[in-house]
Amino acid sequence: MDDVKIIEIKKSxxxxxxxxxxxxxxxxxxxxxxxxxxxxxxxxxxxxxxxxTLKRIQDQVxxxxxxxxxxxxxxxxKIQKATGIPTIQLHTGGMCHLDAEMTRQGxxxxxxxxxxxxxxxxxxxxxxxxxxxxxxxxxAMILSVPEGDDKPLKYPLMFSVCDLVLVNKVDVMxxxxxxxxxxREYVRxxxxxxxxxPICAKTxxxxxxxxxxxxxxxxxxxxx
Amino acid sequence: xxxxxxxxxxIRDVKKAALENxxxxxxxxxxxxxxxxxxxxxLLTDCWRWAxxxxxxxxxxxxxVNTIPALTHCDGCGAEYETVRxxxxxxxxxxxxxxxxxGREVEIKExxxx
Numbered sequence: 001m002d003d004v005k006i007i008e009i010k011k012s013x014x015x016x017x018x019x020x021x022x023x024x025x026x027x028x029x030x031x032x033x034x035x036x037x038x039x040x041x042x043x044x045x046x047x048x049x050x051x052x053t054l055k056r057i058q059d060q061v062x063x064x065x066x067x068x069x070x071x072x073x074x075x076x077x078k079i080q081k082a083t084g085i086p087t088i089q090l091h092t093g094g095m096c097h098l099d100a101e102m103t104r105q106g107x108x109x110x111x112x113x114x115x116x117x118x119x120x121x122x123x124x125x126x127x128x129x130x131x132x133x134x135x136x137x138x139x140a141m142i143l144s145v146p147e148g149d150d151k152p153l154k155y156p157l158m159f160s161v162c163d164l165v166l167v168n169k170v171d172v173m174x175x176x177x178x179x180x181x182x183x184r185e186y187v188r189x190x191x192x193x194x195x196x197x198p199i200c201a202k203t204x205x206x207x208x209x210x211x212x213x214x215x216x217x218x219x220x221x222x223x224x
Numbered sequence: 225x226x227x228x229x230x231x232x233x234x235i236r237d238v239k240k241a242a243l244e245n246x247x248x249x250x251x252x253x254x255x256x257x258x259x260x261x262x263x264x265x266x267l268l269t270d271c272w273r274w275a276x277x278x279x280x281x282x283x284x285x286x287x288x289v290n291t292i293p294a295l296t297h298c299d300g301c302g303a304e305y306e307t308v309r310x311x312x313x314x315x316x317x318x319x320x321x322x323x324x325x326x327g328r329e330v331e332i333k334e335x336x337x338x
Contacts, residue, residue, distance in 0.1 A: 007245050009332040013233040096226050127262055128226035131330075153312075157262065157328075189312055189320060 017132055020100035024107075024135030034117045034221045035103075036214070037136035039158065042124030044144040045168045047075045048201040049210075050121060054083045056211040061116040061218055066090055066106045068098045068123050075121065086110070097128035100135045117218050126151070130158040137221055140164040145178045152186035159190040164197065166210060171200045227267040230330060231275045235282065237332055242281055245337070252286045252336040258327040259294040259308055294327025 012018075028035055040046050054063060065087040067076040076089035090106045092098060098106075103120060110118060120136060122129045141162045143151050146169060152159040159165065165187055167180065180198060187194050195213065199206030238253055253272075257263050269287050276282040294307035300319025307327055313320050 003338065004251065005245075005247070005337045006334050007241060007247070007337060008334045009237070009241055010334070011237065012329070012331045013230055013237060014330065016233070016237070095229050097229065099229075128229065131226060131262070132229075 014131065014133075017099050017101075020104070021133035021135040024100050024104055025137065028112075028135070028137070029221070031112050032222045033112050033115060034218045035107075035134070035136040036117070036119045036217075037122055037129075037134045037139045038119060038142070039122045039126070039129045039139065039162070040124060040142035040144070041126050041147060044124070044142045044147065045201045046121050046124070046142055047078055049142060049166065049168060049199065049207070050119060051079060051082045052201050052204055052207045053211050053214065054079070054085055054119075056207060057117075057215055058083060058085060060215060062114055063117045063119065064088070064110045064115045066103075066110070066118060066120045068092055068102075068106070068121060070094060070096075070123060092123055095123075096125050097123055097132050098134055099132045103134040103136075116222065117214070126155040126158045130155070130161050138163045138217060140166065142166045142168045143183070145169040145173050145176050148176075149178045149180070149183035150186065152183070152190050156190050159187055159194065162191065162194055164195050164210075164213065166206075167196060167198045168201055170198045170205065171203055227263060228271040228275070230263060230268065231271040234272070234287075234332060235275060235279060238335055239279070239281060241332075241335060242337070247335075247337040248281070249338055250282055250285050250335050251338045252288055253282075254288045254290065254333040254335070256290050256292050256329045256331045256333045258292045258329040260324070260327045261330050263330055265289045265291070290333065292326055292329050295325040296322050297325045298322045 063085050065079055065085055068090040070092055073089040076087045080087040088109050139162045184196055197206055197209045272287040276285050295304050296307040297304050298314035298319055299321040300314055301317040303316045305315055314322055
């Protein structure tokens with residue numbers, strides 16, 4: 001054992017990805033393209049929320065969508081059919097998240113000169129996607145009422161990296177013990193700056209607010 | 225199951241370090257894993273065994289995990305306390321104005337080459 005050589009590294013395994021992500025963000029800035037990373041648990045309503053929101057904004061900005069899933073293309077087909085918006089399906093090959101490199105590979109298939117906004121629908125998962133910066137300008141997440149108002153306590157990292165929290169399925173609130181004020185308080189404990197918008201993707205409630213937020217974000221990203 | 229993804233990141237970084245230091249075989253990789261990093265050490269070492277043995281550089285290489293305890297600092301009274309036991313609320317003064325001092329690390333501390 002005396003000829004063992006110890007080489008000190010002391011480096012976070014996320015450091016390379018963080019660098020890649022910063023680089024990608026700068027490139028997108030140069031091209032005037034805004035990338036939103038949308039996350040949630042499986043079944044929180046990402047695809048339905050997207051369809052409703054895309055219909056509200058597609059006359060005002062040029063949008064493309066990237067769907068990331070472990071397998072299948074059901075979400076991409078659904079979005080493309082409902083909105084006619086160009087949608088790309090990314091397969092993570094078993095991985096539970098997207099990193100900056102995978103996001104870049106996806107963007108290579110988008111005609112970036114013809115879009116102002118790309119929405120990335122990340123893999124449904126509250127743990128892993130929070131660890132990996134995709135290079136997006138902002139992170140948004142959807143928390144649905146049936147999941148419970150205590151999710152920010154259980155998945156602190158996800159809520160601390162999100163700029164926007166959409167609380168979805170508010171129409172079924174009376175049937176669940178979901179306290180919106182408590183939820184707001186729990187989100188603020190993790191992230192005082194996060195904006196919270198209650199929505200119902202099915203009825204369209206709150207989607208105008210989300211659409212307005214998105215349009216304002218894209219506008220300021222392209223102006224600065 | 226992000227442990228497998230993390231293992232691929234570790235392998236990439238270790239390969240880079242081995243190349244830079246002209247190392248032909250790595251016998252151990254020492255990781256610092258924070259208690260609240262969301263990485264499960266047992267899963268990490270399982271995934272490691274599966275993936276590392278596919279690389280000649282890392283055949284039989286052991287992944288050693290140092291657990292970094294999670295500590296929270298309280299801005300209310302200046303105390304430091306165990307995060308896992310008390311969470312976000314300071315046990316000394318009940319303040320919620322607290323922040324994580326350490327415990328989210330997922331880093332490669334060092335590698336042992338033979």
